Amino acid sequence: MKILVTLTFYHPHWTGLTAYAKRLAEGLVARGHEVTVLTSQHSADLPLEEWIGGVHVVRLPFVARVSRTVIMPGFPATAARLIAAHDLVHIHTPMPELLLVTSLARALGKPSVVTHQGDVVMPAGVTNQLIQRAMDTTMTMGMQLSTRVVVHSGDYGRHSTFLAPIAHKLDAIYPPVEMPEPQPEVIAAWKSELGLEGKRLVGFAGRFVEEKGFDFLLRAVPLVLEQVPDAHFVYAGETHVVYEPFFERWRHLLDKYQDAISVLGLIRDPQKMANFYAMCDVFALPSRTDCFPSVQIEALMSGTPLVTADIPGAREVVQVTSLGRMVAPRDPHALAEGIVALLNTPHEYQPTRARVQTVFSPTRSLDEYEALMTHLVHGVSAKQAQKLDAARTQARNTLQAVSASTLLATPPALPRKPSAAPTNLSVSDRATLERLLQNEADMAFRRRAMALLDHLDLHDGESVLDCGCGMGVYMMMMSRLRNLNIVGVDGDVGRLEWAEREGVDARLSRVDIHTLPFADASFDKVLMTEVLEHIAEDRVAMREVFRVLKPGGTLALSVPHANYPLLWDPINKAIEALGLSPMRGPGPITGLWSNHWRLYTPETLSSVISSAGFEIEALEEQTHYAFPFIHFIVYSIGKPLIELNLLPEKLRNSADRFRGERNSGSLLNPINLGVRAFRWADKQNDNLRGNEQTFVNIVVKARKPA
Numbered sequence: 001m002k003i004l005v006t007l008t009f010y011h012p013h014w015t016g017l018t019a020y021a022k023r024l025a026e027g028l029v030a031r032g033h034e035v036t037v038l039t040s041q042h043s044a045d046l047p048l049e050e051w052i053g054g055v056h057v058v059r060l061p062f063v064a065r066v067s068r069t070v071i072m073p074g075f076p077a078t079a080a081r082l083i084a085a086h087d088l089v090h091i092h093t094p095m096p097e098l099l100l101v102t103s104l105a106r107a108l109g110k111p112s113v114v115t116h117q118g119d120v121v122m123p124a125g126v127t128n129q130l131i132q133r134a135m136d137t138t139m140t141m142g143m144q145l146s147t148r149v150v151v152h153s154g155d156y157g158r159h160s161t162f163l164a165p166i167a168h169k170l171d172a173i174y175p176p177v178e179m180p181e182p183q184p185e186v187i188a189a190w191k192s193e194l195g196l197e198g199k200r201l202v203g204f205a206g207r208f209v210e211e212k213g214f215d216f217l218l219r220a221v222p223l224v225l226e227q228v229p230d231a232h233f234v235y236a237g238e239t240h241v242v243y244e245p246f247f248e249r250w251r252h253l254l255d256k257y258q259d260a261i262s263v264l265g266l267i268r269d270p271q272k273m274a275n276f277y278a279m280c281d282v283f284a285l286p287s288r289t290d291c292f293p294s295v296q297i298e299a300l301m302s303g304t305p306l307v308t309a310d311i312p313g314a315r316e317v318v319q320v321t322s323l324g325r326m327v328a329p330r331d332p333h334a335l336a337e338g339i340v341a342l343l344n345t346p347h348e349y350q351p352t353r354a355r356v357q358t359v360f361s362p363t364r365s366l367d368e369y370e371a372l373m374t375h376l377v378h379g380v381s382a383k384q385a386q387k388l389d390a391a392r393t394q395a396r397n398t399l400q401a402v403s404a405s406t407l408l409a410t411p412p413a414l415p416r417k418p419s420a421a422p423t424n425l426s427v428s429d430r431a432t433l434e435r436l437l438q439n440e441a442d443m444a445f446r447r448r449a450m451a452l453l454d455h456l457d458l459h460d461g462e463s464v465l466d467c468g469c470g471m472g473v474y475m476m477m478m479s480r481l482r483n484l485n486i487v488g489v490d491g492d493v494g495r496l497e498w499a500e501r502e503g504v505d506a507r508l509s510r511v512d513i514h515t516l517p518f519a520d521a522s523f524d525k526v527l528m529t530e531v532l533e534h535i536a537e538d539r540v541a542m543r544e545v546f547r548v549l550k551p552g553g554t555l556a557l558s559v560p561h562a563n564y565p566l567l568w569d570p571i572n573k574a575i576e577a578l579g580l581s582p583m584r585g586p587g588p589i590t591g592l593w594s595n596h597w598r599l600y601t602p603e604t605l606s607s608v609i610s611s612a613g614f615e616i617e618a619l620e621e622q623t624h625y626a627f628p629f630i631h632f633i634v635y636s637i638g639k640p641l642i643e644l645n646l647l648p649e650k651l652r653n654s655a656d657r658f659r660g661e662r663n664s665g666s667l668l669n670p671i672n673l674g675v676r677a678f679r680w681a682d683k684q685n686d687n688l689r690g691n692e693q694t695f696v697n698i699v700v701k702a703r704k705p706a
Helices: 016-030 075-085 098-107 126-145 154-159 164-169 184-193 214-227 246-256 270-279 294-301 316-321 332-344 353-359 362-380 382-403 427-436 443-456 473-481 493-501 538-548 570-577 602-611 630-643 657-662 670-687
Strands: 002-006 034-040 049-052 055-060 064-066 069-071 088-093 112-116 148-151 170-172 200-205 231-236 261-265 282-285 306-309 324-327 463-467 485-490 507-510 523-529 549-560 615-622 697-703
Touching (some): 016 055, 098 112, 112 362, 200 214, 200 270, 200 332, 282 294, 294 316, 294 353, 316 324, 427 473, 443 473, 443 549, 473 657, 602 615, 602 697
Parallel strands (some): 002 034, 200 231
Antiparallel strands (some): 049 055, 615 697
């Protein structure tokens, strides 16, 4: 691909944004793509054109600075020429020219990807607020014209009012962060040179601007010193910020506590920055607002735990690694308490480089960007894109299987129906589940829930992982059946918060399922229902599940069937019949393909499960007959009504999956009548002939060899 990158400043300009853009551009070049960067000539001594790390950098002179940006008269013509010569445009925002770039891309028929580095947050003042209003307006319009928008975390995307209008086109991809190994001997000498031997160091870094919240940290200094007299604060960053005199406003506190604060200035050398992080005992991030501060990952990779403000975006790293503490934002006392806690118990949060890299992998970030861009560039030819995706997936899966020494020449023969062994659910268990599932309108869900919980064969005291737990319905049902130690993990914080509100009896955590943060052989049972299709690297995830399951442990899993019934999702079935790509994104017409990387046949699913090392004991294709448009009725109409709390209490008690036991069962209730009709249509699935070809789900019971 030929990729054009546009942003206001590029290397050697030094911010987290420019460092991120440089890593991404050079990473794509290393993978064989042509990358051109169009940016400003922010310093007169820089050439107008040069090659850096294989990236072709084109710089344009500017005539004036306006707050954080510059005015480049030659930008429109140059941008139009370069967009026409490239396959795709990648824009890093904030950038005032965003609307111009996405308009040109659309006019020239080129896809555009915006990586949103954070909402524009200008300091107080009439001029600054006018600039912010103008930037918000142009960037909103520009993003609406873009093809896709990438944010660094789903947490930030969900909580940004600025991004709300284009929520349907958001993708979350972690930034590719790299950091050299710290140098212990150099660090010791540096610490001695600074006169900081015997001190416990609190580091902070970044531009000294209002949004970073360093004033809260300065006010926390005396509170920390009261409890930890040998604490010392070390700052690395730029204090002279041309568009914001925030440092001058707070210089008096720096002067007041000068014996407890060392200012090192801006550190450009990555090795020296790694040594700075490693020199510190704690790294603090007190931001007012932050999209995704890469300094946190850099600190963890250097072995330093975090104290961070509990705000969208900034809290992501601590949430997914547990290598630090989150504190109330804009509160010096809470910040001080968090710092003191880490200084006094550092061993509880000690990061290792390997652990951090399993979550924040530069390779995975590049994989996800490359996959997104490839899909957009080749989207004009659906068949070509499908072939390319299939070839890459097959090659990647083959390499993974070979590396794990689990590649099977031919998949084993499979039991296509459940075994004839007696059910593991007692009569009492089934009665409990019938009550809990009384509101269930999705008959396929109802069938697979019974089958999956039967496969798990739960016993009191067992540890169970609900891998991809969503809002926690299965955890609620499992906790009603047995006294269990349940852990629920998911990649969507919003769904985990829903589970917490419902009072689900489980430990919940936001994780990347590709890299589960659990020790080997941690769980007796694992449930993984309607999850695998959402995961980019299904074989990697399945090996992780195998790793955390105890020998002899059971996996109960379900996925959507690739050959689904016409009546289940007529729209996508018709689209696929015409040879077109199905509708994958969220929206008002939610289909079976929504947010799915793939659907499965029994053969492809068994290959994924077996290659991880599992022995498949039962495989069942479920739900052939379906009520017309049932997927649309349940998930495009019913689900939003419940999640947005738009139903009256009595109707919600007969529709919400968590409220089955509150339903009186009255047929005067229209929802109960509808569910009765759905069950009537589903009864045909109790007496299948055995020659059916289409199904909604595949349900599997597998075991890790003892």
